[in-house]
Amino acid sequence: MSEPKSENVYRDIFEQSPIGLMIFDRQGKIIEANESSLRFLKAGKDKIIGLSYSSLKDTRVSSLIGKGLKGEASDYEGPYNTTVSGLTLQVRIRVNPLFDNSGVFGVTLIFEDLTERKKTEEKLAVTLSDIRIAQEALEEHEVKFKTLFESAGEAIFLMDDRVFLECNPKTEEMFGCKREDIIGASPVDFSPEIQPDGIPSSQRAFQKIQAAFGGKPQTFDWLHCRKDRTNFDAEVTLTSVTLNGKALLQAIVRDISGRKRAEEEIRKLNEDLEQKVVLRTEELKSTNTYLENTNRDLLLALEELKSTQAQLVQSEKMAVLGQLIAGIAHEVNTPLGAIISSNEGIQSVFRQDWEKLLCEFADLDSQERETWKKIFTKGSIFPDFYDSSEERKNRKIIRETLQNLGFPSSEFLSENLAELGIRIEDIPDLVQGIQKEKFPTLVANAYNLSGILRYSNVVREAASKAARVIRALKTYVYQDHAGISLIDIREQMDLVLTLYYNKVKQGVEIRRNFADNSLVKGQADQLTQVWANLINNAFQAISYQGRLDLESHIKDDYLIVSVTDDGPGVPKEIQDRIFEPFFTTKEKGEGSGLGLDICKKIVERHQGKIDFDSSPGRTTFRVHLPLAEKILI
Incomplete structure (x- = not known):
């Protein structure tokens, strides 16, 4: 049988391919999109052609196209948010750069809609690579589609109801033979006599070919063999196409030997794991009962x-x-x-x-x-x-x-x-x-x-x-004892100082120097308690005569609030103990020894920390709190 005419052959392959195919120019704009891609995306060609990759809603895909324009091929499988129709599809995408003598002159995007597929093994990347497309003139389009066909990452056949009529270079590589060994041969010639399910290859091939010619695209696993008769697992897609008015089949063959080996290894590992789980389950049941009882006791104690x-x-x-x-x-x-x-x-x-x-x-x-x-x-x-x-x-x-x-x-x-x-x-x-x-x-x-x-x-x-x-x-x-709110530290400091005004208005110089952004998130009543304790301690340390510095500044992602007095300082021998509960240096009846312990616990609940340094004439307590915009409440 004579080979089909080359005129419009590659254009027909492009347009009638069951896989979505798109071509981007070197500026990243879509210049070609076949019917399958428009059908998958539920969009008209007028909405797609001319669209820039940077305008795509899904940044994962747009970044792949950006890499392709830099000469890097890439694959992606997963959810895809369409730009025009607003749908979310499960897709398998392959991005291939196109090269000429000047370098990268475009990108091909090949994708398959996997939304309706149920098995992970059927979701394999459909890749086409090295498509050479000339942009400048209409007469160069056939060169583009031929490049697409010949540089595809999978074996592609054209066949009638009996034999192969055309194939791409990947076919020669996959089957370990020359083009002339393939053209004129039948699928059965590159298959073992019997498929793994026990059905003769000739019988099953006939069924699939007839179904595809009947208008029902076929995707199925097939055991192929190379010229040297070594077998390999493949996934085959058969689709009916019309070339020069004649109905033919396009066959796309993907080598899935690696996937099959991985599936077998996973199956064995799962069997081993199931046995171990059964043994561990019994052990965990008794441990779980003990933990439940212990947890119940701990919850009561915690309350x-x-x-x-x-x-x-x-x-x-x-x-x-x-x-x-x-x-x-x-x-x-x-x-x-x-x-x-x-x-x-x-x-x-x-x-x-x-x-x-x-x-x-x-x-x-x-x-x-x-x-x-x-x-x-x-x-x-x-x-x-x-x-x-x-x-x-x-x-x-x-x-x-x-x-x-x-x-x-x-x-x-x-x-x-x-x-x-x-x-x-x-x-x-x-x-x-x-x-x-x-x-x-x-x-x-x-x-x-x-x-x-x-x-x-x-x-x-x-x-x-x-x-x-x-x-x-x-x-x-x-103040509200439960709610989390946005808190301005400056307002809380003013609130505390208002309560102390009569005690300090004659003898204490108060200097404020707060950062413009002094916002944190937390419980207002608890943080007010921290400032009240620190300021009260400072006033008592200077006997309400001296200077108090209130400051805040930002370091990394934290707001650091400091309270500094010019009192005699904390003696070195007790500095390691001042955060201990019930430890106090005040006279009996003047302090419970809980103030700094409470401050420390409150600050830590707000994902912060409190520290200090002290020497005669200067004591500074610092509270480190995450800035409001960095906290997820």
Whole structure:
């Protein structure tokens, strides 16, 4: 029988192949895709052609294509997320670079849809390699498809219902013979007489060939033999193709001898393993019963331990709070006193002849009202000073200036202006164009009416300060004991310092230097307990007189928070013991010896660590906590 015409033969093989075939140019864009690939991907050719490999949704495949463009062939088997249809397929993919005299000029991607296959042994990579495709002109396409056929990594035959008509070079290598030994021969000539299932090769080959010609592609295991009659296991795929109007079969043969040997080895290993499992199962049953009983006892003990530990943590927190309660009460009483005083000041304005104040304002002309407005605005805000030497000096200068300008009642007038926050440099602008006899009345009127706003501002600031103290106290005592949240260390430090303000405002210099990113994840109440204990220890070490440095910085993936005091330091002979539970250097009744032990356990639960160094004049405790973005909660 004559061989089929070469015209369009390779194009037909490409288009009708049951395997998905794609060709990428050297820029990584798809320039060819056969029908099988479009069917697998459930996408039209208009959506595929021109698509760049870098735009593929599945980065695993796009990286393989990238390697191919660099001259590296590669295989992949597993899930694949399609770009156009959004499907997830189980595929076997082979990427082969295409070479010409200039180097790599493109890539072929060969893939087979394995989604419906049930057995792992059927999922083998379908590889085609060394496809030479010219990109520039339409007349070079046949060269591309011929290169694809001849450089495939599997043996490929073309045959009619009886004999082979064409084969690729891989076929010669696999069967150990020349092309002329294959063309004109039948599949039975390269098979033993009987297949492993006991069926004659001729009978089974006839069945498979007829089924494939009937439109049902066939994939099956087959025992082939080489020219020297040595056998090897193969996987064969038969597909009906039409070339020049004539129905033929395309056969793809893959050597699976290695896979078969591996399967046999695995089967033997499994048999040995099953025997060992049976023996070990009985041993494990008795051990498991013992472990279950032991585990039950341990769980009960653990629950008791957790309960006891929680009570100790709360007791330590309340002990710290008890030391601060008198100062906190003072911090609340002071703004409350300011509020009461300011309220009396507001009422005193209305108890005076307020109708007279309004009438006086109504009698002012436009120039006088403009001056009144400036004085009123100054008096409605907090002055820069109160009853201080600077204020008295300012009052004296104002009085002398007014006397020099010839204003009457300069003593009372200068006192009002000074209390309103008027400076000497403001006087010329205020008295310009104002009658001397009327100026004291104008100032007294603005002073009395602006007092309402001054006292209101005092009430607002005092209430804000009291609310801040109460909020800090409430946060310290009633924080959520279970939830994991994002925590800003700077806010927690401010909360603790608010509770200590009355104790340290006169004698401790506090310096803060925190990193911009001072965020961690954890339990807020537990970390607040750590800062409260460390800061409380530092204040006690310096007897509330000295300097406290609070700092944080980032090192690697950790936020390092440090608390440093300039106290006498921890004696070297006890430095190894300060984290031991119930160890304390304080007087009886002043400490439980649990503070640092609790701090250490809390920090370790947050995947961190705590350490310190100490010498006379400087002691630093450092807490290392993972940065918030590095923790998986």
